[in-house]
Amino acid sequence: MSTSKTPITVFGEWAQIGKDEGMERHHREAVENMLAFALPSDQDFSFIDAGCGNGWVVRRVAQLAHCQLAVGVDGAVEMIAKAQRLDVANRYVLTDLLDWSPEQTVNLVHSMEVLYYFTKPLAVLQHIYKNWLSTEGRLIIGLDFYHENTVSHDWPEDCGISIMTLLSEKQWLDLFQQAGFQNCKTWRVGAKENWAGTLVLTGIK
Numbered sequence: 021m022s023t024s025k026t027p028i029t030v031f032g033e034w035a036q037i038g039k040d041e042g043m044e045r046h047h048r049e050a051v052e053n054m055l056a057f058a059l060p061s062d063q064d065f066s067f068i069d070a071g072c073g074n075g076w077v078v079r080r081v082a083q084l085a086h087c088q089l090a091v092g093v094d095g096a097v098e099m100i101a102k103a104q105r106l107d108v109a110n111r112y113v114l115t116d117l118l119d120w121s122p123e124q125t126v127n128l129v130h131s132m133e134v135l136y137y138f139t140k141p142l143a144v145l146q147h148i149y150k151n152w153l154s155t156e157g158r159l160i161i162g163l164d165f166y167h168e169n170t171v172s173h174d175w176p177e178d179c180g181i182s183i184m185t186l187l188s189e190k191q192w193l194d195l196f197q198q199a200g201f202q203n204c205k206t207w208r209v210g211a212k213e214n215w216a217g218t219l220v221l222t223g224i225k
């Protein structure tokens with residue numbers, strides 16, 4: 021199969037045929053693990069989901085008593101249209117992540133299965149660090165496509181996606197540190213036979 025479509029084009033098509041709901045099911049275990057680590061339990065906070073898909077994580081987080089603001093950002097027209105249909109209470113922004121910044125910086129940026137859809141993931145990490153996060157704000161990301169998860173290596177061809185940057189756990193950690201993040205940590209969620217688990221990375225500004 022030729023790998024000729026951009027990630028945003030492919031995911032727009034997925035939203036049209038309901039495959040966004042499969043992602044929601046498959047990503048939930050890792051996302052709950054990430055949120056359990058990252059959400060402040062007793063302080064008000066603001067939240068952005070970078071590459072929010074149909075907005076399911078925004079809707080989940082917005083219900084929390086301490087959540088003051090939850091925003092979803094995605095480049096696929098059909099994903100944002102679906103998110104807006106499902107939820108009129110929260111804000112969803114149609115944009116490339118590199119082309120947008122919030123009016124006010126936030127305490128927590130979350131991103132599940134998104135940041136390898138960039139030719140230069142470091143540029144996105146730097147942009148989030150500089151323009152999205154407040155001082156002491158946290159970025160937490162989950163990735164299933166990475167070097168140690170060998171079963172994922174065929175995905176660019178299988179999914180027909182033109183940009184998928186394959187890096188190792190150590191390379192991702194180095195990028196977090198190069199972008200300026202402190203107290204960086206990595207771990208994996210849901211590892212089993214033939215599946216190295218979702219690689220989680222987090223750090224603080």
Ligand SMILES: C[S@@+](CC[C@H](N)C(=O)[O-])C[C@H]1O[C@@H](n2cnc3c(N)ncnc32)[C@H](O)[C@@H]1O
Nearest residue numbers: 031043071072073094095096116117132133137
């Ligand atoms: C694998 S999906 C994950 C969606 C969602 N995070 C979830 O877990 O259900 C990747 C998402 O990233 C978005 N995306 C990819 N590249 C992007 C870019 N350059 N700017 C904004 N969104 C992008 C896609 O449109 C898609 O919705």
